[in-house]
Every structure is written in C-alpha cells, then in structure tokens.
Amino acid sequence: MIVCPNCNHQNPDGATQCEACYTPLPVTTNCPHCAAIVQTDAAFCGQCGFDLKGSASTETEESQVSSPANPAVIPTVVSPASAPDIDVPSVDIPNLDVPEPLVAPEPLVSSEINLEKSSNPNTPAPVVEQEPLPNINAVSTPVATPAVSSPSPNGGIVVPAKTQLQQQSAQLLHIRTDTSIELPVNLSVIHIGKPNDKVPPDIDVSGFPDSEVVSRSHADIRVEADAYYLEDTGSSNGTYVNNTPLTKGNRHKLRPGDRISLGKGDLVSFLFQVS
Structure with a gap:
C-alpha cells in the first residue's frame, strides 16, 4: 500500500x-x-x-x-602526493584608492594657537584651551530651610525660629466636656483606653464621664503618612464611627468631622479634627 x-x-x-x-x-x-x-x-x-x-x-x-560497454573503466584514486602541480595564473590586483572621510575631524586645539614648532628651544609649549565641564552636582532643588533666629535689641530675648513647612496636627474633641486632646505626633500607633498593665493608653479617657463603658484597651489610631486610621482592638462594648459599628480587624480612614463613639449609647464621643 x-x-x-x-x-x-x-x-x-x-x-x-x-x-x-x-x-x-x-x-x-x-x-x-x-x-x-x-x-x-x-x-x-x-x-x-x-x-x-x-x-x-x-x-x-x-x-x-x-559493464560490457566499458570493460576497461576502473576508478583510480589520485593521492595528493602524486597529483601534478597545476600552474595557477597570477592575477594583478589593482591598488585601491583610500576613500576620503565624509566628515573632516575638528581640531582639538584652539585655532588661535600656532601649532608649528618654533626654532627657538626656549619657546613655551602652547596651552590647550578646554571647555569647562558642567557641574553635575549643581542641581537647583527647593529646600525648606528654617529661618535663623536673631537676638532682639531689647534685653537679648531670642525670637524662636519658624520653619516654612508645618506638620499638620490632629485632635479629638470630647463632645460633652468640650475638651480637646492632641494626638501625639511622634507615634505611628496611638492606643486609646484606660490604664492597664498590658497596653498603657496614649490617650487616657478614664477621667471623662461614663468612662466605665470604655475598655482598658479599646481602640487604636494608626498614622500612615498624612492619613489616620481607626480600628477596634477587641473592646467589650464596641467602637462606632458616625453611629456605624466598626468590626474588629477592619479599620476606618478618619476624615475631619467624623464622630467616634467608644462603647454603646454614645456616652463617650469625640469629634476628629485636623489643623
């Protein structure tokens, strides 16, 4: 097949x-x-x-x-040693002209300098003019520098220096007592609660009315760049943002004006403010 x-x-x-x-x-x-x-x-x-x-x-x-037609055809092998010398005709290769460069090279020395050697051996060597190299490190970047304090002419009182860049600050305003609490600026995690041996609070609310509804380790505020995040750390009575319960493990990005309630009944409440 x-x-x-x-x-x-x-x-x-x-x-x-x-x-x-x-x-x-x-x-x-x-x-x-x-x-x-x-x-x-x-x-x-x-x-x-x-x-x-x-x-x-x-x-x-x-x-x-x-084959009967070619009875005397016997292949013979010619070794290289017995091979006859073959005269190879020589070929005259003409000389090729060197092509001129497409672009003439520029001289590295200024045209004002005479490069010819003087007959006087005491003649000083010509000085090569070089272009100044650009300063790589000289980059104009705006830098916020604090103002230098100067002594006052009356009594030698020194005026404190003022920086051009000011770091924003956040506060918790207790609604019932109209008490403002500044959030620490040097902490990335701010603990809210009452005094205890395990996690001492950075913001102690034990002095506010009805603080018995607040757990000893109630909530945390995490600072990331310019953002503030609130999360519940397993409190007994829960944490509420704008009357909405905050589930443990989830965090809420705080915005100015958010109402934070520690515990049920809105008894210990704060307003988040940024200045």
Whole structure:
C-alpha cells in the first residue's frame, strides 16, 4: 500500500496518484536486502534499516566496472602526493584608492594657537584651551530651610525660629466636656483606653464621664503618612464611627468631622479634627 502524503489515503501498489485527492504519489521500489517496498528517495529501509544510498552508490560503481560497454573503466584514486602541480595564473590586483572621510575631524586645539614648532628651544609649549565641564552636582532643588533666629535689641530675648513647612496636627474633641486632646505626633500607633498593665493608653479617657463603658484597651489610631486610621482592638462594648459599628480587624480612614463613639449609647464621643 502507498500512503498519500497529502491526505494519508492508502492507495494500492503501483498507483501513480492518490485516489482520494489526486496528489502525485512517490515512486516506490524494492529494498535490495529484504525486498520491502520503499520510496526511491528514501535513505534507509523502514523494515530492515538497510542503507539504500550506500547500496545505490556501490551498485553504480560495480556497473561501471563490469559493464560490457566499458570493460576497461576502473576508478583510480589520485593521492595528493602524486597529483601534478597545476600552474595557477597570477592575477594583478589593482591598488585601491583610500576613500576620503565624509566628515573632516575638528581640531582639538584652539585655532588661535600656532601649532608649528618654533626654532627657538626656549619657546613655551602652547596651552590647550578646554571647555569647562558642567557641574553635575549643581542641581537647583527647593529646600525648606528654617529661618535663623536673631537676638532682639531689647534685653537679648531670642525670637524662636519658624520653619516654612508645618506638620499638620490632629485632635479629638470630647463632645460633652468640650475638651480637646492632641494626638501625639511622634507615634505611628496611638492606643486609646484606660490604664492597664498590658497596653498603657496614649490617650487616657478614664477621667471623662461614663468612662466605665470604655475598655482598658479599646481602640487604636494608626498614622500612615498624612492619613489616620481607626480600628477596634477587641473592646467589650464596641467602637462606632458616625453611629456605624466598626468590626474588629477592619479599620476606618478618619476624615475631619467624623464622630467616634467608644462603647454603646454614645456616652463617650469625640469629634476628629485636623489643623
């Protein structure tokens, strides 16, 4: 059977084109070793692995030697040692002209300097003018520098220096007593609660009315860049922001005017302010 290389249709032996797609089929022959059907352009037999190319060259040489038409044709091999010398004609290669540069190089020395050597040996060597290199470090960047304090003419009282950049501050305003509590500026986590041995509070609310609803470790305010986040740390009566309970593990980004209630009933409430 001959398999079509285009559609894989099996055609009978001896067919020249595919019965299904009419594609020309490869020419086949028999393997000289096992007589299996192989293609004429195959290098090895698919059944026994016989070298078809080698056998073809061997048969060609034998036919040239034993052919009646050429009885005296015997291939001879000429070794490199016995090969005659062959005179190779010399070819004159013309000299090629060197191409001129496309761009003339600029002189590295100023045109005002005479580069010719003087006959006087005491003549000083010419000085090469170099362009000044740019100062890489000289970058104009605005820097906030504090104003320098100067002594006052009356009594030598020193005026405190004022910085151009001021850090914003945040406060908690107790609603019932109208008491403002400044949030510490040097802490990234501010603990709110009442005195205890485990986590001492940074903001103690034990002195406010109805503080019994506040847990000892009630809530935290985390400072990240210029943002403040409030989170409940597992208080007994919960933490509320604008009358909405704050779930433990979740945090709320505080905005100016937010109402923070520690415990139920809105008894201990604060307003978040930024100045």
